[in-house]
Amino acid sequence: MDVSGIIASNAAKYQAITVEKETPLEVDAGLLLVTDLNSIDEESYSANLEDHLQALARDGVQSLITSLFALPTQRSEDGPLAQLPVPTTALPRSKPLPKPKPPTKWEKFAAAKGIQHKKRDKREWDEERQEWVNRWGRDGKNKQVEEQWITEVPANADILLRHSDVDFDPRKVARDERKARVAKNEKQRLANAARAQGPREARKQEIDQTLATTRISTASMGKFDKKLEGEKKARGVKRKFEPTERPLEDEKNASLALISRMDSDAKKTRREPPTEENVLNVRKAVRFASKGRGGVALGRSAAGARGGRGGRGRGKR
Amino acid sequence: MLRSIKPKNARAKRALDARLPKEVEDPRTAVFVRGTHTGQVLNDVMRDLMALKRPHVISFSKKNDIHPFDAASTSTASLEFWANKNDASMFVIGQTTKKRPNGLTFVRMFDNRVLDMLEVGVESFVSMADIKTAKSTPGHKPLMHFASDLFDTHPRFAQLKSMLIALFNGEVIESICLAGLEYVISSTSAPTPPASSPLAQKSRASSSPPMGPSLDMRLRRHTPPDPELLKLAMKTPKLKKADIEKGLGKKRKNIETDEMGDLRGPDSRRQAGLGQAADAQDEGAQGRGWCSRRAGGAGGWGEPDEPSQKKRRRQST
Numbered sequence: 001m002d003v004s005g006i007i008a009s010n011a012a013k014y015q016a017i018t019v020e021k022e023t024p025l026e027v028d029a030g031l032l033l034v035t036d037l038n039s040i041d042e043e044s045y046s047a048n049l050e051d052h053l054q055a056l057a058r059d060g061v062q063s064l065i066t067s068l069f070a071l072p073t074q075r076s077e078d079g080p081l082a083q084l085p086v087p088t089t090a091l092p093r094s095k096p097l098p099k100p101k102p103p104t105k106w107e108k109f110a111a112a113k114g115i116q117h118k119k120r121d122k123r124e125w126d127e128e129r130q131e132w133v134n135r136w137g138r139d140g141k142n143k144q145v146e147e148q149w150i151t152e153v154p155a156n157a158d159i160l161l162r163h164s165d166v167d168f169d170p171r172k173v174a175r176d177e178r179k180a181r182v183a184k185n186e187k188q189r190l191a192n193a194a195r196a197q198g199p200r201e202a203r204k205q206e207i208d209q210t211l212a213t214t215r216i217s218t219a220s221m222g223k224f225d226k227k228l229e230g231e232k233k234a235r236g237v238k239r240k241f242e243p244t245e246r247p248l249e250d251e252k253n254a255s256l257a258l259i260s261r262m263d264s265d266a267k268k269t270r271r272e273p274p275t276e277e278n279v280l281n282v283r284k285a286v287r288f289a290s291k292g293r294g295g296v297a298l299g300r301s302a303a304g305a306r307g308g309r310g311g312r313g314r315g316k317r
Numbered sequence: 318m319l320r321s322i323k324p325k326n327a328r329a330k331r332a333l334d335a336r337l338p339k340e341v342e343d344p345r346t347a348v349f350v351r352g353t354h355t356g357q358v359l360n361d362v363m364r365d366l367m368a369l370k371r372p373h374v375i376s377f378s379k380k381n382d383i384h385p386f387d388a389a390s391t392s393t394a395s396l397e398f399w400a401n402k403n404d405a406s407m408f409v410i411g412q413t414t415k416k417r418p419n420g421l422t423f424v425r426m427f428d429n430r431v432l433d434m435l436e437v438g439v440e441s442f443v444s445m446a447d448i449k450t451a452k453s454t455p456g457h458k459p460l461m462h463f464a465s466d467l468f469d470t471h472p473r474f475a476q477l478k479s480m481l482i483a484l485f486n487g488e489v490i491e492s493i494c495l496a497g498l499e500y501v502i503s504s505t506s507a508p509t510p511p512a513s514s515p516l517a518q519k520s521r522a523s524s525s526p527p528m529g530p531s532l533d534m535r536l537r538r539h540t541p542p543d544p545e546l547l548k549l550a551m552k553t554p555k556l557k558k559a560d561i562e563k564g565l566g567k568k569r570k571n572i573e574t575d576e577m578g579d580l581r582g583p584d585s586r587r588q589a590g591l592g593q594a595a596d597a598q599d600e601g602a603q604g605r606g607w608c609s610r611r612a613g614g615a616g617g618w619g620e621p622d623e624p625s626q627k628k629r630r631r632q633s634t
Contacts, residue, residue: 023466031486032493035478036464042508054527057503060462068495072580079496091479091487092542092550094345094406095338096428 019063027067030087034064102196105188145174336404340554343373344488345425346405350377352384352412358419359411361444365530366409368445369502370485371455375403383410385422385434386538393431400429407484417537423480427550433542435476437534448529453500460498461486465506473536474506500528 019025026035036056044052073080103111110117123132124141134140145151157168194202212234215222221239290298324330347370349363367374377399383392385408396408408424419439425432445452453459461482467474485502542550572582 030489031461031482032458032498033461033482033486034463035468036462037466037469038464039466040464040506040508045508053503053505056464056505057462057501060464060503061460061501064460064462065498068493068498070576073495074492076494078494080494081492082495083492084490087489089482090551090553091483092425092427092432092547093552094342094427096549097552097554098338098340 017062017066019059021059025060025063027064028087028089029064029067029071030084031089032064032068032084033087033089034060036060104192105195142178146171146178341489345407345483346373346375346403347407347409347484348375348377348399348403348405350383350399350408350410351380352410353380353382354413355380355411356413356419358439358442359413359421362419362421362439362442362530362532363409363411365445368455369453369459375405384412385410385424385431386436386540396424396426396431397429400426409484420537421534423477423484425480425483427546430546431540432546432550433476433480434538434540435473435480436537436539437477438537440533440535442533443529443531445529448527448531450528452528454497457497457499458490458493459485460501462501462503463505464503467506468504472541473539476539476541477536478504 021036021038023037026037028034036059041052044055068082071082071084073082075081109115120135122135124135125131126133126141136142151170151174153168153170194205215225215234216237218225221237222234286295286298290301322329322333324333349367351360351363355363363376367376381395383395384390385392385396399408400406406426408422408426410422410424412420412422414420417436417438420436421439422434422436424434463478465474468478469475481502481504572580575581
C-alpha cells in the first residue's frame with residue numbers, strides 16, 4: 001500500500017516545527033521570551049499587515065514552544081511542569097537586594113565553634129496522649145506541669161520555699177521558671193537588637209536616657225530649665241508630692257529599699273571595691289592579653305605558636 | 318513620606334513583611350493612573366491592559382493631575398508616594414492632550430524611586446471586546462514575542478522591550494505548567510528607519526484567531542534610567558552553593574534533555590566499575606554508560622512536535 005500521498009497531504013496541513021531564519025531566534029525560556037532579530041520585511045509588511053504579523057508571531061512562538069517542550073518536566077496534578085532555566089535577559093529589580101541579618105551572639109559563637117544549626121519542630125510528640133502537641137503556645141508542652149490536675153510535691157519543698165509562710169505551689173514554681181526563661185530570651189533578644197544597631201545607635205540611646213534623667217533632676221522637674229530649639233517635651237513626667245509628714249515606718253522602708261538596691265548586683269548602682277587579696281582582675285587581664293578573644297583562644301594560640309617555632313627550628317638544623 | 322509603621326498584631330506584621338525586599342521578587346504590581354484627561358481610546362486601552370495584567374494591578378479610576386515628564390511638577394513625588402503606599406513598582410499613566418494625543422506613559426520604579434519612563438502614543442487600537450474570540454484565563458502567564466532588529470540595536474526600542482517584559486512577565490519562576498500556556502504578547506516594529514518615525518507595532522495574538530487588544534504605538538518622550546540607580550537595580554543575588562551544584566549559574570556539562578523530556582547524562586556508577594549495581598537499580602535504562610532519568614509524564618501528553626500545540630486553547634467548560 002502506498003501511503004506517501006497520505007503523508008504528503010498530512011504534512012501539507014501543518015507547518016514546519018523548525019524555524020529557519022537568517023538570524024536564528026533568541027529564546028529565553030526562563031522568561032518565556034523569544035526575540036526575532038531579523039529586520040522587518042517591508043514588502044510583506046505593506047502587502048497585508050495582519051498576515052505579516054501573524055506569520056511573524058507564529059514563527060517566534062513555534063521556536064519558543066519547541067524549546068519549552070524540550071525542557072525537563074516534572075509530573076503534577078495539572079499536567080507536566082516544565083522546569084525553566086535561569087533567565088538570560090537581565091531586568092532591573094523592583095526593590096534592592098535584602099540585606100543580610102546581623103548574626104546574634106549565639107550565631108557568632110556557633111559559627112566559631114562549628115556548631116550546626118538544628119531546626120526544631122514547632123510540634124513535639126506526646127507519649128501519653130499519643131499525638132503531636134505544640135512545643136509552646138496554645139496547649140504547649142512547656143505548660144504541661146502547670147496545667148496538669150495533680151502535681152507531685154518534692155520532699156524538699158520547704159527548703160525550696162526558704163521558710164516562707166506560704167504553702168509550696170508546684171504550679172507557681174513551674175510557671176515562674178517558664179516566665180523566667182521567657183524574660184531571659186527577651187533580654188537576649190533586646191541585647192542582640194542593640195548590638196545589631198551598632199555602637200553609635202547604642203551611644204545615642206544612652207545619651208537620650210541621660211538627658212531625660214537630668215531634665216527631671218531638678219526640684220521643679222525641669223520646668224524652669226532653658227529649652228533648646230526643637231527639644232521635645234518629655235512625656236509621662238509628673239511631680240509627685242509626698243506628704244510633709246510621713247509615718248516613720250515609710251521613711252525607714254524607703255531607705256532600706258535604697259540601700260538594698262545599691263547592694264544588689266542587678267542594678268549596679270555602686271560597684272564593690274576590689275578586695276585586697278584579689279588585686280589582679282583576672283577577667284580583665286585575660287581579655288587584654290587575648291585582645292578580647294577569650295582565654296580558650298589565648299591558650300590555643302600559645303600552643304600553636306610554640307609548636308610552630310619548634311618545627312621551624314628542626315627544619316633549620 | 319509615609320510614617321514608619323510598627324505592627325501591632327501578627328497579621329499587620331505579616332503584611333509588612335510581605336513588602337520587604339526579597340531575593341526572588343514577586344511580579345510587579347502596576348498602577349494604572351488616569352491623567353487630567355483621558356479619552357475613550359485610552360480608557361479602553363488601559364482597561365484591556367489591566368485585564369491582561371490582572372491580578373497584579375491597581376486601578377486609579379479618578380483623574381489625577383500628573384505630568385511625569387514635567388520636571389517642574391510634583392509628579393515624581395506623587396509617583397513615589399503612590400508606589401510606597403500601594404507597594405507598586407510600575408505605573409501606566411494615560412493622558413491625552415492636543416499636542417500629544419492618546420499618550421501612554423510606562424514608569425518603572427526601583428526602591429520606590431522612579432527608575433525610567435517611556436511615553437508612547439496610541440495611534441490605532443482594537444480592543445479585546447471587538448474581536449469575538451475566546452479570551453485567555455486571567456492570571457495565566459503570557460509568552461512574549463518581539464520581532465525586529467530594532468529591539469536589539471535601538472536603545473529606546475530596547476527600553477520598550479524591557480518595560481513590556483517587566484510589566485507582563487518580569488518575575489522569575491522555577492517551573493510552568495505547559496497546559497497553561499494560553500496566549501502570546503507579540504510586539505513588532507514598522508520597517509521604517511527609526512530616525513524618521515519609529516513606530517512600534519504591538520499586536521497580541523493568542524492563537525490562530527488573535528485575541529486582542531492590538532495597538533499601534535509611536536514612541537514619544539522618554540527618560541533614561543539614572544546610571545547609579547540602574548547599577549543598584551541590576552544587582553543579582555549571589556547563587557547559593559546548592560544551586561551551583563545543581564548546575565545553575567554555569568553551564569551543565571555532559572547533561573542533555575532528550576525529546577521525551579528526560580535528563581540524560583553519564584552515570585558515575587558505571588564509570589566507576591559498579592555497572593551491576595547501577596543496572597540493578599534502574600532497569601530499563603538503555604545504552605552503556607548513560608543513564609536516563611524519567612522526569613515526568615511528558616509521554617502521555619500529546620505530541621510536542623505538532624504545530625497545533627501552539628494553538629492550544631483552554632476550552633471553557
